[in-house]
Amino acid sequence: MFRFIGQHRHLRIGVLSQYQDELLPPGRRQAVAAALERCQVCRQELDQLAAMLSAMRRLPNGPAPRSFVFAAPPAPAPVARASLFLGAPRWVYAGAVSVAAVLLAAVVSADLTGSLVPQDHAPAMRSFQAAPAPGELAPQETAVPDAGQTQGLMKSAEPGSNGPEPVESPQPEPGIAVPLAPPAQGTPPSSEALETAPPGLTPAPAQETAMNAAAWADEYPSVAEGQATTPLMWRVLEGLLALAALAGLTALAFKMRRERR
Amino acid sequence: MTAAAQVFNCANHAPLPVHDRAGNDYCYNCVIENFQAPAFGLARRMLNDWAMAEDAVQESFVSGYRAFSQFRGQNIKAWIMRIVANHCRDILRSRRARPTVSLDPLPSGPDDVTPSAAEIPSAQESPEDHAERQELRRAIEAGLAALPAEQKMALVLVDVQGFSYDEVALIMDCSLGTVKSRVSRGRGSMRDYLRATGELLPSQFRQDK
Structure with a gap:
């Protein structure tokens, strides 16, 4: 309400303006009137404001230069041609961008987690991701089972024995490495190692690596070669969604710019 | 015509009936006659250009005629002035976007403007x-x-x-x-x-x- 000039408090132009227009509430109006009585500078300001307003009200506001009345009713507004580009309301573009962005995020996250790999490739990918590198295996994991354990297991795998039925795709257990683990680079598979290795058992590290690489590569050649782990269709879909989001954003920016003009 | 339109008189022009949203009848030419002076005054001061102000007022009245069925019958003067104000804003915005330099000497107004009461010296004034x-x-x-x-x-x-x-x-x-x-x-x-x-x-x- 007040502004400070030197040691005096003077009324601001906004307060004086509202005081002049009688827009202040009664209590505040009385306070301003009291301040005006005390301060000559404020009174001078108010006088100047009043003189200026009086001069403005006397500005010529004469008649229009010509009559604007219609001799005949104006023609109806021309029907605007629907624009194919940027014709839709703004929320349509914003919504399209949002939907495309959400779908893109979903597809990309599914791709990163390996959910888009086909069913026949999925176990290979899972084992590929789950299996530790040969060099990282803990000693007890890479250790060859003792002779008795190995024999017992071999016996259980023999037909006609009383032991449990042989498991075609054994679950990874502690001490038994996953047979489909990827091979270490530079270690070509050896057919001899494959022949000597009993199914479901972990051979010695070198032998195990060679056997796993060959089995893995035979069963899932495309995965082993590092090609097309995610089908091309999903890649194309990701690209299309990204393009749609980008196009929607561009259209939205153009529309906002056009509307600002 | 209903009571809403009877405040106007159509002595100087052909009647141009219009209806607001509530169904009240008006003569649009009477509306124009009543409000063209303040509309032009606002447009002239906003645009600082006589010819553009004339165009703006004319177009505003045309827009008002076309949109009269949306008028809710509250304050017709404020409604008309709002159309003029919006039109002036649009012109100023497009002028800012595409600035032009007038070749006419300023101020651009007609030469034969009748002096207003404020410009005529009074008898008591030195x-x-x-x-x-x-x-x-x-x-x-x-x-x-x-x-x-x-x-x-x-x-x-x-x-x-x-x-x-x-x-x-x-x-x-x-x-x-x-x-x-x-x-x-x-x-x-x-x-x-x-x-x-x-x-x-x-x-x-x-x-x-």
């Missing part, structure tokens, strides 16, 4: 007073032209054309507080402008040193 008043008028017009568009519109509507704050809030499509603020700031800028060019103005506008 020639010096008359000259001083004219100088003040020119300074105020120049100060108005220098104001930002929204402050100028608020000041023209409130202080020059005498609209109430509520009506100006309707016309400018903003809150009452915004109108008060724009008017206060506009008056402050105007006072500063008059003080800065105060040598030829009445004594009350000269800055005390």
Whole structure:
């Protein structure tokens, strides 16, 4: 309400303006009137404001230069041609961008987690991701089972024995490495190692690596070669969604710019 | 015609019936005759161009005719002035986007303008007073032209054309507080402008040193 000039408090132009227009509430109006009585500078300001307003009200506001009345009713507004580009309301573009962005995020996250790999490739990918590198295996994991354990297991795998039925795709257990683990680079598979290795058992590290690489590569050649782990269709879909989001954003920016003009 | 239209008279023009949203009948030419002067005054001061102001008012009245069925029958003067104000805003916006330089000498107005009552010296006024008043008028017009568009519109509507704050809030499509603020700031800028060019103005506008 007040502004400070030197040691005096003077009324601001906004307060004086509202005081002049009688827009202040009664209590505040009385306070301003009291301040005006005390301060000559404020009174001078108010006088100047009043003189200026009086001069403005006397500005010529004469008649229009010509009559604007219609001799005949104006023609109806021309029907605007629907624009194919940027014709839709703004929320349509914003919504399209949002939907495309959400779908893109979903597809990309599914791709990163390996959910888009086909069913026949999925176990290979899972084992590929789950299996530790040969060099990282803990000693007890890479250790060859003792002779008795190995024999017992071999016996259980023999037909006609009383032991449990042989498991075609054994679950990874502690001490038994996953047979489909990827091979270490530079270690070509050896057919001899494959022949000597009993199914479901972990051979010695070198032998195990060679056997796993060959089995893995035979069963899932495309995965082993590092090609097309995610089908091309999903890649194309990701690209299309990204393009749609980008196009929607561009259209939205153009529309906002056009509307600002 | 219903009671709403009977406040007008169609002596000087052909009747042009229109209906508002509530079904009241009006003669649109009577509406034009009643409000064309303030509409043109606002457009001229907003655009600082006589010919553009004429075009703006004409187009505003055409827009008003086409949209009259949306009028809710509250304050027809504020409604018409709102259309004019919006049209002026559009022109100013497009002018800012595509600035043009007029080749005509300024100010661009007709030469045969009849002097208004404010310009005719009265019998009680001395020639010096008359000259001083004219100088003040020119300074105020120049100060108005220098104001930002929204402050100028608020000041023209409130202080020059005498609209109430509520009506100006309707016309400018903003809150009452915004109108008060724009008017206060506009008056402050105007006072500063008059003080800065105060040598030829009445004594009350000269800055005390």
